[in-house]
Structures are given as C-alpha cells and as structure tokens.
Amino acid sequence: MADDPPRTRIQQKNRAAILDAALEVFSQHGFRGATLDQIASASGLSKPNVLYYFPSKEAIHEALVGGLIDTWVQPLHDLDPNGDPVEEILAYVGRKLAMSREMPRESRLFANEIVQGAPRFGTEITGRFKALVDEKAAVIRDWAEAGRLNPLDPYHLIFSIWATTQHYADFDVQVRGILAPKGDEHFDDAARFLAALYRAGLTPPDPR
Amino acid sequence: MADDPPRTRIQQKNRAAILDAALEVFSQHGFRGATLDQIASASGLSKPNVLYYFPSKEAIHEALVGGLIDTWVQPLHDLDPNGDPVEEILAYVGRKLAMSREMPRESRLFANEIVQGAPRFGTEITGRFKALVDEKAAVIRDWAEAGRLNPLDPYHLIFSIWATTQHYADFDVQVRGILAPKGDEHFDDAARFLAALYRAGLTPPDPR
DNA sequence: GTCTATATAAGGATAGAC
DNA sequence: GTCTATCCTTATATAGAC
Numbered sequence: 001m002a003d004d005p006p007r008t009r010i011q012q013k014n015r016a017a018i019l020d021a022a023l024e025v026f027s028q029h030g031f032r033g034a035t036l037d038q039i040a041s042a043s044g045l046s047k048p049n050v051l052y053y054f055p056s057k058e059a060i061h062e063a064l065v066g067g068l069i070d071t072w073v074q075p076l077h078d079l080d081p082n083g084d085p086v087e088e089i090l091a092y093v094g095r096k097l098a099m100s101r102e103m104p105r106e107s108r109l110f111a112n113e114i115v116q117g118a119p120r121f122g123t124e125i126t127g128r129f130k131a132l133v134d135e136k137a138a139v140i141r142d143w144a145e146a147g148r149l150n151p152l153d154p155y156h157l158i159f160s161i162w163a164t165t166q167h168y169a170d171f172d173v174q175v176r177g178i179l180a181p182k183g184d185e186h187f188d189d190a191a192r193f194l195a196a197l198y199r200a201g202l203t204p205p206d207p208r
Numbered sequence: 209m210a211d212d213p214p215r216t217r218i219q220q221k222n223r224a225a226i227l228d229a230a231l232e233v234f235s236q237h238g239f240r241g242a243t244l245d246q247i248a249s250a251s252g253l254s255k256p257n258v259l260y261y262f263p264s265k266e267a268i269h270e271a272l273v274g275g276l277i278d279t280w281v282q283p284l285h286d287l288d289p290n291g292d293p294v295e296e297i298l299a300y301v302g303r304k305l306a307m308s309r310e311m312p313r314e315s316r317l318f319a320n321e322i323v324q325g326a327p328r329f330g331t332e333i334t335g336r337f338k339a340l341v342d343e344k345a346a347v348i349r350d351w352a353e354a355g356r357l358n359p360l361d362p363y364h365l366i367f368s369i370w371a372t373t374q375h376y377a378d379f380d381v382q383v384r385g386i387l388a389p390k391g392d393e394h395f396d397d398a399a400r401f402l403a404a405l406y407r408a409g410l411t412p413p414d415p416r
Numbered sequence: 417g418t419c420t421a422t423a424t425a426a427g428g429a430t431a432g433a434c
Numbered sequence: 435g436t437c438t439a440t441c442c443t444t445a446t447a448t449a450g451a452c
Contacts, residue, residue, distance in 0.1 A: 033240035
C-alpha cells in the first residue's frame, strides 16, 4: 500500500498533479467513464507521460482510493466514547457534513464506486471499515443502554448520518437544481436542519 | 415521450426484455460502463437485434429513464395536504423505503446518473421535478406554521428522506458488507429506525 | 523524463444475406 | 426480424526517438 515515495521534486509535483486531475475526472465520470486523455489534459501532461508515473489507469484509481480511505473514515474514528453522547454524535454529523462541503469530489469518487457494487474496493468494506463501524456502534449501544441516548439502532443511525451528509456532495446537482443557491450557503441550512433532527431523535426521554 | 406502442406480441416481449436487461446493466455499471454486448446477452438477443428495436444505446437509456421518472416521484406526489402532518410524512418515508427495497435497480440507475452530474437528465430536475418539490415543501411549511409540525426546513427534510431511504438501495453493497443480512430483514429494522427518528424530529413541541 | 507514432483491443453501429 | 460479418471510432498501452 505505501509505495516508496518519489525522489525528486518534479516527480512529486507531477504525481500530485496526476492524482488531483484523476480525482476530478474519476469523481465526475466514474472509473469506466474516465479516460486517460481527460486525466492527461487536466494534469497538463501528455498521455504517455501519465503512464510513465503510473503503470495503468487502474493503478491511478487505486492510488487515489488507497490514499483517501483513511481520511474518509477519520470523522467516525474521532467519535469519543468518553464525551457526551448527544453532543458527540452531533459533532460527528457536523464533521461529516463539513467533509461533503470541502471534499465533494472524494465523496463522489466513493459513491460512484459503491453504487456500482464496489468492484475495485476488494475487502476494504468488510475489513477495517466494518471493524470501525462495529466498534463505534457498540459505543452508541452502550450509551443507549445507560439511558444517555434515546435507544435507536446504532447501525441504522450511522447509515442515516452517512446518507444525509454525503447526499449534499453526491447529489449536488440535484440539490442545486432545486435550491439554486449562489454558493455554499445551503450547507449552513443543512447543518441547522440535521442538528435539529438528530438532537430531537437522540435526546433520551425525560424519565421524570 | 410516449412513442407509438409496438404492434406484435413478439415486439412487446423483446422490447420489454431489452429494457429489463438494460436496467440491470445500466444500474450496475452506469451509462458509460454498460456495453451493448452486456445488454444483448442479458436480454437473450443479438447485438444487432437490440439495435433493431432501439436506434442507439442512448435511446435505450432514455426510454428507461423516461418510463421510470413518473414512478419515481409518485411517493412524494401522494403526500396528502389534508392528512395528519406527522403521519403523512412518516407514510412518505415508508413508501420511499419500500421503493428502495422493491426497485433497487431503478434507484441505482438514477443515482449513477445524478452522481455523475446528470448529463442525460436535461431539464427534468429543474423542471417538473423541482415544481413538485416546491409544491410539497410549501405544504410542509404551512403545516409547521400552523404548529402541527416541529418547524424544520422543508427542503432539507425532503432531502434527508431521499438520502436515508435511497441509501439502502444505492449503497446496498456497503450496507450488506456491514450488516451481513441473509435477505431483506434489515429493511424492517431500517423502517423502525427511520420512523422513530422522524417521529421524534417532526412532532411539535407540546405547547403546555 | 517527455514526446510522436503506433500497436492493439473494445465497443457502437451498419450492411446485407437469409 | 434476426443473423454474420464488418466498419470505424475511441481508448489503453507501448515503442522508440530525443
């Protein structure tokens, strides 16, 4: 997974340019829809030159996904079992929504892959990904059992948070087609909405 | 939009077989990733024979999308302004989740298209689609202003319902990778979770 | 390291026999 | 209506000069 880093500055710069261009192209067109021509022209290099840095189109895609997956699960990783349950989950929602705002291309890269059955994800989902979700779901379950959280299925809670937050990146054209925002203001409205929805859903019933 | 229906039984049968095969292939691989070879072999016809019924790959895709879009928005269309606000919205959530369970290929067909920027959707989104959403958002806003619903942004409420329900179709491999259900039982858990979340979020604060 | 030229394969679409 | 054979474009990847 961790290749030897390239030696010269030029190599680093070109590799980075290729990966940035590839993120743009793969996230917009999917793996199959993306062409090396598009990646080459977006990176400012010639097509054979791109293939000098990466052996194949698939290798570029792998390098992208491999480099991003850790970033992608970081918000869930940061869910603190020692924090206040409702506030911790609301903060998680906030981090995920911020990622949709700041890294929409990465979100669509993953979405493209998963919608199409994750043919290039190998054991990532059932491996460390599932392990992290299981761990955090157990934390949420314990919170609920201690009466500090309205008892909700922790797995479906996590799914709903992924769905609602990633929606603003993955279905961006639909959201913008309906709201017609000038810039990113609608993310602030989304943040308020999601905070209100999840606060109401998560706050445990008052035992009095 | 409404082509003349084919005349003979054989034509109807073959057209239907092609559209069903195309739904399977387009939803799994996206427009670009799908090939006429795959569609032909899945429909049991030869490639030229497929092109006898439809003039091009794009025409097959158009016929599919055009035929499905009305079905797709029906659940929102059925939201009744004269019903009980909370129950109406919960019923809408239920209808959308049922569609993800029963029509996952259709959901992924749309998801593929929208994630990639809806290049073949034309004015559907900003046209009648947006008009319907605007209409129903106004209904929800009125309910909230009458104090019959916890005041939440109606647009983001609708987005969240789309996101949470379609997630079970669009991200099916991820959901199954984490839950490892034998069949569709997890949809019942999802239904219970979403009902609880939205009931808590939508019920207006008791004015006493 | 980067380019031009090209090999090779896949895929959309058509021609024409039956 | 359906098939075989084929055209032609696009796209991945490589060869080899510079």
